[in-house]
Amino acid sequence: AQKVTQAQTEISVVEKEDVTLDCVYETRDTTYYLFWYKQPPSGELVFLIRRNSFDEQNEISGRYSWNFQKSTSSFNFTITASQVVDSAVYFCALNRLTDKLIFGTGTRLQVFP
Amino acid sequence: DAGVIQSPRHEVTEMGQEVTLRCKPISGHNSLFWYRQTMMRGLELLIYFNNNVPIDDSGMPEDRFSAKMPNASFSTLKIQPSEPRDSAVYFCASSLERTGATQYFGPGTRLTVL
Numbered sequence: 001a002q003k004v005t006q007a008q009t010e011i012s013v014v015e016k017e018d019v020t021l022d023c024v025y026e027t028r029d030t031t032y033y034l035f036w037y038k039q040p041p042s043g044e045l046v047f048l049i050r051r052n053s054f055d056e057q058n059e060i061s062g063r064y065s066w067n068f069q070k071s072t073s074s075f076n077f078t079i080t081a082s083q084v085v086d087s088a089v090y091f092c093a094l095n096r097l098t099d100k101l102i103f104g105t106g107t108r109l110q111v112f113p
Numbered sequence: 114d115a116g117v118i119q120s121p122r123h124e125v126t127e128m129g130q131e132v133t134l135r136c137k138p139i140s141g142h143n144s145l146f147w148y149r150q151t152m153m154r155g156l157e158l159l160i161y162f163n164n165n166v167p168i169d170d171s172g173m174p175e176d177r178f179s180a181k182m183p184n185a186s187f188s189t190l191k192i193q194p195s196e197p198r199d200s201a202v203y204f205c206a207s208s209l210e211r212t213g214a215t216q217y218f219g220p221g222t223r224l225t226v227l
Contacts, residue, residue, distance in 0.1 A: 103156040105155050
């Protein structure tokens with residue numbers, strides 16, 4: 001079975017704090033892809049990152065970083081020095097060798113000034 | 114480049130009425146997806162097309178829902194007759210036709226059925 005678990009339903013932080021959003025996935029496939037999307041209060045879904053199962057290198061993009069660990073089936077997302085504009089719902093998603101995206105239930109991040 | 118375009122952005126209708134949602138994918142993308150988002154069920158894939166052909170419609174809730182893609186630049190999702198439980202945000206997404214390709218989402222249509 002394929003599944004994505006985002007155990008943190010909601011996280012609240014104060015601006016400038018670092019925050020990590022957890023994502024754990026399940027799949028029996030050796031080839032798969034993992035994604036993170038952001039859904040701000042305006043409602044659109046914004047693509048953040050795509051990672052394939054053969055690339056375990058961590059990635060950093062500005063204040064955003066991602067830690068992919070196959071040993072623990074996790075693909076965690078860290079925001080450094082959070083800002084109010086980071087307030088959103090963040091979705092982790094899994095794609096096997098099909099076109100279907102399997103989404104987690106999302107983590108709502110609230111960043112307070 | 115223009116992203117995925119959806120119309121209308123908001124739709125309010127009465128139970129029993131027909132509703133048509135529209136989507137224009139990103140130019141050059143071969144795959145198109147329709148999703149529904151609700152608080153209770155999260156993001157659900159309803160149907161997707163490759164090269165204008167429906168590949169998997171197992172997520173379509175029932176016969177009241179239908180989707181078409183008459184050409185590479187246009188798709189519709191129709192609900193007839195609509196019911197209050199159809200109230201949700203409907204997203205269209207598109208991607209290149211290759212395994213694991215990134216799906217880019219439109220802004221969504223917020224449907225309210227009274």
